[in-house]
Amino acid sequence: MTYDPLISRGVSSMLPAANSYWHATHKPPTLPPLNKKVNTEYLVIGGGYTGLSAAITLAQAKQNVTLLDANSLGFGCAGRNGGFILSGSGRLSLSAIEDKWGRDTAKAMQGEFDGAVHLLKQRIADFDMQVDLVEGPYLKLAHNSKQAELLCASAKHLESHFNVPSSPLSEKDLIARFGIEGAYGGVELKGACLHPLKLVSEYARVAKELGATLFYDSPAISIEKHKTGYLVKTPSGSVSTKHILITTNAYTPKRFHDSVDNKQFPVQSSIFVTAPMSQEQRVQSGLTSPMSFMDTRMMKYYYRVLPDGRLLFGGRGAVKGKDADKTSEKERLYRAMVKSFPSLSGIAMDYFWSGWVSVSLDSMPRIFIDNKVSGNNASRSSGNIGYAMGYCGSGVSFAAFAGQRLAQRMMGSNDVDLSLPLYHSPLKTYPFAKARRLALHGLYQWAKIAER
Ligand SMILES: Cc1cc2nc3c(=O)[nH]c(=O)nc-3n(C[C@H](O)[C@H](O)[C@H](O)COP(=O)(O)OP(=O)(O)OC[C@H]3O[C@@H](n4cnc5c(N)ncnc54)[C@H](O)[C@@H]3O)c2cc1C
Structure with missing residues (x-):
């Protein structure tokens, strides 16, 4: 039984927690x-x-x-x-905010977004919160050559206008440094994840x-x-x-x-977590250390290597709540993972769940x-x-x-x-x-x- 906010008049206390x-x-x-x-x-x-x-x-x-x-x-x-700690919220980039409201507003909004990350890290330290915080590279990967150009141009703009440090990565860099094939380029930023x-x-x-x-x-x-x-x-x-x-x-x-x-507008996002990857699968897929990723698709895929060597892979979910756990939904997401990491084909999906995100x-x-x-x-x-x-x-x-x-x-x-x-x-x-x-x-x- 899945809760559907557009249909239900309330979250029942009888509903089970996610099978996450x-x-x-x-x-x-x-x-x-x-x-x-x-x-x-x-x-x-x-x-x-x-x-x-x-x-x-x-x-x-x-x-x-x-x-x-x-x-x-x-x-x-x-x-x-997914537990990704990101600076930002909503769907407008700082550049889009700058275009709409001007540089000062965009800078002030960046202050709020960065303030959010700072508040989280400050509270983790002040209250000694045990949340499995892991720091590591956060890669944005282009899914075609046009997106690779746009990604690099946007990274340069963010660096010069908003002081956001990032390193551009060519297709060759991705293969040589991370063993990632199939992406057309990307940028590397500082990333951090936790146990949500x-x-x-x-x-x-x-x-x-x-x-x-x-x-x-x-x-x-x-x-x-x-x-x-x-x-x-x-x-x-x-x-x-x-x-x-x-x-x-x-x-x-x-x-x-x-x-x-x-x-x-509540919209579903779904995640699956694989069985622990073997050493061979990790080397072949380049997923050897705690890293997090996001791609440039309109319906983005996001993934991260978990501390115990599993891959967490997420993307858009079903349109309706009642379809959340359909086999076709699981298979669609699994196929997307195999496209990015062919060497993981056949790995077991140990967990699958969905949740609602709030879109303004x-x-x-x-x-x-x-x-x-x-x-x-x-x-x-x-x-x-x-x-x-x-x-x-x-x-x-x-x-x-x-x-x-x-x-x-x-x-x-x-x-x-x-x-x-x-x-x-x-x-x-x-x-x-x-x-x-x-x-x-x-x-x-x-x-x-x-x-x-
Ligand atoms: C699959 C998925 C992956 C995501 N990954 C990321 C990520 O990696 N990084 C990131 O930054 N964000 C991510 N998000 C978004 C992020 O999780 C949310 O933005 C954030 O958790 C929202 O927190 P919240 O407290 O506002 O809402 P929630 O955590 O959803 O809390 C809302 C609460 O309201 C309660 N409630 C509802 N109705 C009532 C009522 N009538 N009376 C009392 N209580 C009620 C519910 O029981 C619920 O506990 C993801 C979301 C999903 C679904």
Whole structure:
């Protein structure tokens, strides 16, 4: 049974966790459900990276904060992603941001994206988080010669305009240095990866230690506005609160709250993990050390060598939730891996799972407090509702940063530059919400032909 946010009215606490390699190698702590009425100043709805980070920020500021999640720790993307730590979020490159809003805005946005990576690494160090952090090369690989030229030109632009160091790699370099065949060129950047489920467990530990109250298996099923705040009900309890932070991201159910309904498009991404590669397979495929990769296809493939010598390989998933585990979906992804690494043909697929990423209409995530839907005379004294979502599949570092920013905005902090595109407007509403899946199907068919 797969949860489908465009169809379901809620994440049931009965749904099983993903059958992921992460769950096979780490058991997150069990946190209690809410079985009573509670009062809190801030209520966070959604306990992935965004929500837990918001709770940490509020607790660090000595605020009274309660968090509800509908299922177990790591049920959402936090327990399903590839664990790549990337600087950036949304789907716009720094150059695209520069073209649209100018150099100063692009630089300030780069500050936010790099700030996200810095925050993650700082918290790992400050709170001694055990998350299997591995550093190693991150290669962007071109899947045709035109993309190779574009990739190199964009790397040069990033280096000269934004100080992002990278080394161009020719087809020959890729073979000689990494044993990678079949790519038309690429660029090498600094990369880092971690165990995503261990990260969410560590965030939960820290949030609790700092004084946040966490309830899991407790879906928020209704949000009522009252004179001085909100009443949020769960199946066996309720929370009276002044402020609500919605951090349910791509797992936000259908018709959940006016501030987020139809504001993002949940799209599936799928991952499989192979059996451990033999030494011969590793040498033949060039996958000898912890490295991570992304290609230039419209429907990107991403892969990394795991610390125990398995290959994690990911790409787009099925259009509908009910098709997530179909054999044809597994085979499509497996074929793509064999195309990149012929020597791995026949290797067993030990794990396969999928998750939902939240795509915003204009490719820009938002961290926003919606005064229009908070109430007619919304103010901090009568309560606010805000959200952070729309990361378009890039949130291992950024989601926690967004959670911190959302908490700061909720507390009325002046630290956030509200003129940036991340903060100054709400997520755009998707027109023709019902046709979204049809359009996605069409896009996948077109990409299949265009990228043959
Ligand atoms: C297959 C896959 C691979 C990815 N790989 C990468 C990667 O390598 N690098 C990268 O940077 N990003 C990656 N991402 C994206 C990244 O994982 C997400 O951007 C990030 O985890 C989002 O965190 P979040 O806390 O906002 O959302 P989530 O972790 O999805 O948390 C949302 C939570 O809300 C809860 N919820 C839903 N409804 C309710 C309700 N009514 N009441 C209470 N709780 C509710 C859910 O149970 C869930 O736990 C990937 C995503 C997927 C799916």
